[in-house]
Amino acid sequence: MNNVARTNILQRLRKETPPQPSPCQGKEQDVSSFDWDRAERIRRFTERMEAVRAEIHHADHRDWLDVLTEICHAKGLNNLLLSPNTTWGQAISAQAGRFPTLRHYEQPIDGWKEEMFYGIDAAFTSTLGGIAETGTLILWPDAEEPRTMSLVPPVHIALLEVDKLHTTFAAAVQEQGWVEKGLPTNALLVSGPSKSADIEQTLAYGVHGPKELVVILVFSHPA
Amino acid sequence: MISEFRQHVIENLAKPNVRANFRKAMDGLMQRRLDQFPDPAELERIRTQAQAIRANALSKLPELLEQLEAKLTDNGIHVHWAETTEQANQIVLSIMQKHNAKTMIKGKSMVSEEMGLNHFLEAHGIDALESDLGEFILQLAHEPPSHIVAPAIHKSRQDVAKLFNDKFPDIPYTENIDELTQAARTILRDKFYSAEVGLSGVNFAVAETGTLCLVENEGNGRMSTTVPRVHIAVTGIEKVVEKLSDIPPLLSILTRSATGQPITTYFNMISSPRKPGEKDGPEEVHLVLLDNGRSNIYSDPELLATLRCIRCGACMNHCPVYTRIGGHSYGTVYPGPIGIILEPQKAGLDVHGELTQASTLCGACGEVCPVRIPIPTLINRLRYEGVRKDASTTPGTGSRRTTAEAAAWKSWSWSASHPAIYNFGTKAAARLRGVLPMQMSAWTNVRSAPQLADKTLHERMKEMGVADE
Incomplete structure (x- = not known):
């Protein structure tokens, strides 16, 4: 059935030559890159993120652990899921005493799904970068920081290095060389905590994904 | 006999709450879209x-x-x-x-x-x-969705509260959207x-x-x-x-x-x-x-534009007909302007051809479409195909043709190409305007009957000294 369907569909599509689109006027026009300096990128990113109730915290390489500690304390977290093997995760693990119980994604989800779904308060992940125009985090989950970390726990704390803040999605795809590198199993853009407007077009936050998104913006030089 | 579609429309127009929900939501969606495109x-x-x-x-x-x-x-x-x-x-x-x-x-x-x-x-x-x-x-x-992006747009928070209370009696009754x-x-x-x-x-x-x-x-x-x-x-x-x-x-x-x-x-x-x-x-x-049905749509160079759709729903948000009759009136998966061109092409004009009439041809859908599908043009094209016997790839072509309508247009076309007959006819109508009926079925239920002028346009122009050309 499958192959017959395939052959028939392709045959029908090839029966007529469709009109060629008028020369792709506009297609090559780059409408999506801006000449924004670092301060402007940060300003726009923050404005967009805060408009959808994400929290933004500024930090640098020396004090970001303090900022994270404060966030954990303010939210009364009992535990924090993270990878002990990323640069950031190693630094957190080295000072584990300052944080709520640190949990690791030690085995495939099937082995600890119940705890992941009902027992984890928050997850900490790194990001591949950000997008200033729309206030967006770029995540390429992997074996260290799997897909459900930024999805299932009620709080997602993400660390974004300011130098990886691109102007637009198009610029990020190009500058990070997505096509050349090849896409991962799952690439994600995350722009705020989960939300819905399905009842009376009224925004409600925390539907199926995280109820809270916390972004720690880390400056390479003191802000 | 009244069609199923018209029956739906009559029923839905008689639901003031649902109409209010649509009006409010569509107004909000139009404004929010507008705010996104300041330039x-x-x-x-x-x-x-x-x-x-x-x-x-x-x-x-x-x-x-x-x-x-x-x-x-x-x-x-x-x-x-x-x-x-x-x-x-x-x-x-x-x-x-x-x-x-x-x-x-x-x-x-x-x-x-x-x-x-x-x-x-x-x-x-x-x-x-x-x-x-x-x-x-x-x-x-x-219920089926009434909008392709906001499927439950026809429901109020009270409707949802009652529904949840009915299906999940353990959860306390609330009309609070967050809860x-x-x-x-x-x-x-x-x-x-x-x-x-x-x-x-x-x-x-x-x-x-x-x-x-x-x-x-x-x-x-x-x-x-x-x-x-x-x-x-x-x-x-x-x-x-x-x-x-x-x-x-x-x-x-x-x-x-x-x-x-x-x-x-x-x-x-x-x-x-x-x-x-x-x-x-x-x-x-x-x-x-x-x-x-998509590969069939694909074979026509004009109708092909239908397949550019990225399913944003802006056409329905801006459609005066959709906003009033609501998504359920259409009786199809895709309602609104994109629905009335897509569904007849998929199921056939004999099945859903009537939907092409659910448009005032105001042009709003075509104007807001992000991929510039010429929806009004395609509505006209499908209306035409519905009543013509000419060859077309759309299933059900010609199925909406009626002898009376065809005869009426044929005689109009004939008289319009015979000036003497046409002038005689319009003059006669102008002179006899006093005896024209005041009741013209559905039109005059909520409107006054149109009044013909006492002189035809040709006569007036002649009086003004404009030559017939």
């Missing part, structure tokens, strides 16, 4: 770009579908082809059966609505649960946890990289495509684009046109099942490519 020149530039991207993809559709299939297969995703919705349903069922799966959790998918998948699976003992908040509400109410949303979160979390198979639609499929893209706000799409062991995506064959670089502009104009958001909370790009060493994600991913 008209920029809007036209990105519409041109989006149109070009979709037109380019359609011009190479068979090649891009083959490339997409090859890429996805390389990436480890199984690709299936279905000519009809029956075949698509069978493919989904066979995947479920292979895994002995009895539960499915669904992200929002209009193609699965097109397939009637939920009912089909139910008949085979499989529980398919909608997880998008709007779709979840509708499944509880046993209703949290109740849905709690109920569905258990379902995400236990569902064996997840199903989703596809907003864009990228041939270059073999990537399935999903646009959403709630996270239910990510849950459905990440947590269950098997993910099945269903899509129409027209959703493919050539390159990854085509995606950013399309995503931007889609979310801005649809709900007036600069971007949705999640943009989910799936390129493979779980790889060795990875700790979550489905072990198997399937894509079902559905034709269901």
